[in-house]
Amino acid sequence: MRNDTGxxxxxxxxxxxxxxxxxxxxxxxxxxxxxxxxxxxMLEDPLNKLVLLDRFETQRGAGGSLQRWDLETWVGKSLTxxxxxxxxxxxxxxxxxxxxxxxxxxxxxxxxxxxxxxRSDFEPGxxxxxxxxGVRGTAPYxxxxxxxxYFGDGGRTALRVKSHYELLVTNKLxxxxxxxxxxxxxxxxxxxxxxxxxxxxxxxRLRYEVKREVAPYVGLVAERKLGxxxxxxxxxxxxxxxxxxxxxxxxxx
Amino acid sequence: xxxxTITRSGSRRFSRRTFMEGLGVGAAAGLATPQLNAAxxxxxxxxxxxxxxxxxxxxxxxxxxxxxxxxxxxxxDSLPAPLLRWREGDTVTVRVTNELAEPTSIxxxxxxxxxxxxxVPGLSFHGIAPGETFAYRFPLRQSGTYWYHAHSAFQEQxxxxxxxxxxxxxxxxxxxxxxxxxxxxxxxxxxxxALYLKLKRQADYFNYQQRTMGDYVxxxxxxxxxxxxxxxxxxxxxxxxxxxLADVSGATYxxxxxxxxxxxxxxxxxxxxxxxxxxxxxxxxxSTFDVRIPGLEMTVVAVDGQxxxxxxxxxxxxxxxxxxxxxxxxxGADAFTIFAQSLDRSGYARGTLxxxxxxxxxxxxxxRIVYLGMADMGHNMTGMPxxxxxxxxxxxxxxxxxxxxxxxxxxVDMQTAAPTPRxxxxxVGLRDNGxxxxxxxxxxxxxxxxxxxxxxxxxxxxxxxxxxxxxWSFDGVPYEKAEPISLRYGERVRFKLxxxxxxxxPIHLHGMWSDLEDEAGQFLVRKHTVNIPPGTQRSxxxxxxxxGRWAYHCHLLYHMNGMFRxxxxxx
Numbered sequence: 061m062r063n064d065t066g067x068x069x070x071x072x073x074x075x076x077x078x079x080x081x082x083x084x085x086x087x088x089x090x091x092x093x094x095x096x097x098x099x100x101x102m103l104e105d106p107l108n109k110l111v112l113l114d115r116f117e118t119q120r121g122a123g124g125s126l127q128r129w130d131l132e133t134w135v136g137k138s139l140t141x142x143x144x145x146x147x148x149x150x151x152x153x154x155x156x157x158x159x160x161x162x163x164x165x166x167x168x169x170x171x172x173x174x175x176x177x178x179r180s181d182f183e184p185g186x187x188x189x190x191x192x193x194g195v196r197g198t199a200p201y202x203x204x205x206x207x208x209x210y211f212g213d214g215g216r217t218a219l220r221v222k223s224h225y226e227l228l229v230t231n232k233l234x235x236x237x238x239x240x241x242x243x244x245x246x247x248x249x250x251x252x253x254x255x256x257x258x259x260x261x262x263x264x265r266l267r268y269e270v271k272r273e274v275a276p277y278v279g280l281v282a283e284r285k286l287g288x289x290x291x292x293x294x295x296x297x298x299x300x301x302x303x304x305x306x307x308x309x310x311x312x313x
Numbered sequence: 314x315x316x317x318t319i320t321r322s323g324s325r326r327f328s329r330r331t332f333m334e335g336l337g338v339g340a341a342a343g344l345a346t347p348q349l350n351a352a353x354x355x356x357x358x359x360x361x362x363x364x365x366x367x368x369x370x371x372x373x374x375x376x377x378x379x380x381x382x383x384x385x386x387x388x389x390d391s392l393p394a395p396l397l398r399w400r401e402g403d404t405v406t407v408r409v410t411n412e413l414a415e416p417t418s419i420x421x422x423x424x425x426x427x428x429x430x431x432x433v434p435g436l437s438f439h440g441i442a443p444g445e446t447f448a449y450r451f452p453l454r455q456s457g458t459y460w461y462h463a464h465s466a467f468q469e470q471x472x473x474x475x476x477x478x479x480x481x482x483x484x485x486x487x488x489x490x491x492x493x494x495x496x497x498x499x500x501x502x503x504x505x506x507a508l509y510l511k512l513k514r515q516a517d518y519f520n521y522q523q524r525t526m527g528d529y530v531x532x533x534x535x536x537x538x539x540x541x542x543x544x545x546x547x548x549x550x551x552x553x554x555x556x557x558l559a560d561v562s563g564a565t566y567x568x569x570x571x572x573x574x575x576x577x578x579x580x581x582x583x584x585x586x587x588x589x590x591x592x593x594x595x596x597x598x599x600s601t602f603d604v605r606i607p608g609l610e611m612t613v614v615a616v617d618g619q620x621x622x623x624x625x626x627x628x629x630x631x632x633x634x635x636x637x638x639x640x641x642x643x644x645g646a647d648a649f650t651i652f653a654q655s656l657d658r659s660g661y662a663r664g665t666l667x668x669x670x671x672x673x674x675x676x677x678x679x680x681r682i683v684y685l686g687m688a689d690m691g692h693n694m695t696g697m698p699x700x701x702x703x704x705x706x707x708x709x710x711x712x713x714x715x716x717x718x719x720x721x722x723x724x725v726d727m728q729t730a731a732p733t734p735r736x737x738x739x740x741v742g743l744r745d746n747g748x749x750x751x752x753x754x755x756x757x758x759x760x761x762x763x764x765x766x767x768x769x770x771x772x773x774x775x776x777x778x779x780x781x782x783x784x785w786s787f788d789g790v791p792y793e794k795a796e797p798i799s800l801r802y803g804e805r806v807r808f809k810l811x812x813x814x815x816x817x818x819p820i821h822l823h824g825m826w827s828d829l830e831d832e833a834g835q836f837l838v839r840k841h842t843v844n845i846p847p848g849t850q851r852s853x854x855x856x857x858x859x860x861g862r863w864a865y866h867c868h869l870l871y872h873m874n875g876m877f878r879x880x881x882x883x884x
């Protein structure tokens with residue numbers, strides 16, 4: 061599996077993203093030809109796209125500082141989309157974790173969308189590929205929920221649940237509580253993962269929407285490694301739990 | 314160009330006026346700024362064309378309503394498009410030349426005409442290609458205040474709308490000394506397609522009036538924590554926002570009166586003692602206006618071009634595409650503000666009635682925003698429709714039957730439980746405001762039901778959508794995937810509309826009248842556009858007396874591509 065460096069992988073990933081966005085004008089142009097025919101039906105659900113850099117931040121705590129990103133983007137229509145999601149982190153200038161997901165999404169209920177596709181983890185260690193299937197949507201009380209199951213090389217299984225909520229302090233000052241859980245079916249010593257619930261994190265970010273597209277934020281995150289994963293961390297001389305201050309920017313186009 | 318007034322006796326008196334501001338500005342000013350309305354304050358008669366032969370050029374021209382230069386869609390270099398003054402009974406020919414780089418069209422809103430003259434691309438004709446001239450020709454079978462607008466892409470948003478006044482053959486049943494057209498609209502500096510895509514990405518993008526933690530605390534102090542939790546919890550469980558009053562707000566819109574921004578202060582002049590007819594038209598793309606003239610009461614004499622029994626009010630809610638003719642008798646001051654605040658209280662259009670240019674009356678403050686309540690959604694189970702049960706008869710007040718196509722439909726986010734017509738409800742934000750507010754229940758056509766027959770059948774249609782995905786449809790099925798509604802020529806049909814969304818939708822049937830009924834199925838008023846607020850079901854009768862293919866849709870521009878049907882009247 062491992063055949064090149066994380067940096068090269070990063071380059072592939074950047075190229076894939078760039079390719080998608082270079083293809084956009086062509087897709088949009090094809091769409092526009094239709095719109096020129098001015099049939100009302102054709103205008104109803106035009107091809108659309110979203111880029112949400114939900115988190116692009118520096119975290120600083122007792123265990124040092126790190127940078128983290130979480131980007132999701134889609135191209136598609138009201139009920140059918142192609143998603144690209146990526147997240148990762150860098151510590152002291154080196155990429156510690158990079159994940160890239162390519163998913164097909166189909167809204168199947170009032171508030172829910174089914175996603176299915178693939179995920180690649182480029183760091184740490186050798187590249188690991190997973191098949192992904194999950195749901196995303198809005199639960200009652202407007203709680204945003206995303207749950208994805210992953211089936212990886214060598215029969216590995218993982219589950220990730222993310223949830224957040226938006227609390228309007230004012231119409232521009234928005235408090236976002238967020239929670240994330242990761243669970244693994246089996247132990248993976250190479251990556252320092254134990255079986256079962258591996259880590260839980262909560263975050264509280266307060267952003268100011270200068271405009272809808274641009275929102276700097278500050279916040280606090282608390283993360284805790286659990287079970288076998290915590291044991292691996294302790295063995296490596298690291299604190300399994302950490303609380304950090306964050307500062308970053310959220311961009312949405 | 315002539316300005317004219319009509320004397321109390323009904324005879325016409327013309328005075329010669331020039332309209333440099335309105336027409337031919339491109340050449341005169343060097344900068345082709347149609348109407349120049351944003352920049353300069355004061356009186357500006359709307360450019361007027363009259364006669365049976367009219368030529369219109371649809372083109373693009375730079376405008377600036379906010380200080381930023383933008384390209385608008387203009388007609389004969391004017392925004393709004395010229396006022397067309399016609400006479401009932403005449404046959405008019407309008408040659409429309411497309412000077413745009415894309416296809417265009419003009420629809421004559423509310424006019425009864427042959428289907429191939431109705432101006433809807435794909436149904437009436439193929440649209441007007443760039444460089445092409447299309448000749449519309451139709452007899453004028455009615456009188457009153459109407460308007461015209463593009464039916465292509467989002468050209469209505471960028472300025473292609475204008476007023477039509479058809480003078481009656483018989484004298485009007487009311488007298489007036491002077492008249493003004495007051496055409497309200499909304500302008501955005503954004504590209505309408507980009508705006509639409511933005512709404513589909515984030516439906517609350519333009520809503521900066523959502524309930525905050527502060528509102529919650531205030532409510533809890535006032536109503537108690539339990540009551541506040543219960544009320545807000547209900548919204549939250551539904552995943553909806555009580556602040557969803559308008560999709561597009563003053564955050565991007567500049568609201569215009571006859572093409573002028575509030576700062577531009579369009580002014581209509583009157584002479585003391587005169588009775589003035591105001592022809593109010595909501596020519597906006599997405600805005601509902603609550604209109605009043607502080608210090609003056611308004612007597613409504615016609616609605617959607619058709620005479621009604623006069624009713625005197627202080628304020629009225631105008632849904633998109635509706636027209637209201639009102640009489641006012643300015644007295645006691647030299648200037649009065651025509652104040653048209655948008656339903657979501659995010660902005661307003663204004664103009665002035667004054668004895669001369671340059672005067673201003675105080676502009677009222679925007680009313681406080683009133684959020685939707687559960688009763689607005691037809692979810693108040695205590696208010697079940699209580700119609701006298703008449704076995705075997707379908708009554709307009711009967712509870713709705715949700716169509717199967719709404720079920721398990723990702724494009725439908727709610728269904729109303731117990732909608733009622735609520736014709737006498739002034740609507741959210743206007744209830745108990747200390748002013749006399751017009752409701753549909755106040756409207757009575759001056760004539761009896763012109764058809765007289767009971768409807769042979771009832772077509773029940775549900776207005777559906779998904780707020781967050783910004784999808785709109787009838788019965789959960791967008792136009793693209795829908796079969797036409799077939800009517801048999803000559804038949805009388807009841808359209809019963811049930812609003813399964815949380816927004817009001819002004820529904821417009823082309824080519825035929827919509828005769829609004831009360832709860833008991835009695836004829837109330839003849840209209841071309843019927844507003845259906847959330848939580849209501851309303852019904853009207855249609856006589857299928859016009860052969861051909863007709864458009865039937867929500868008149869909110871960013872809803873209409875989905876919430877649209879073809880109505881086919883077959884021989």
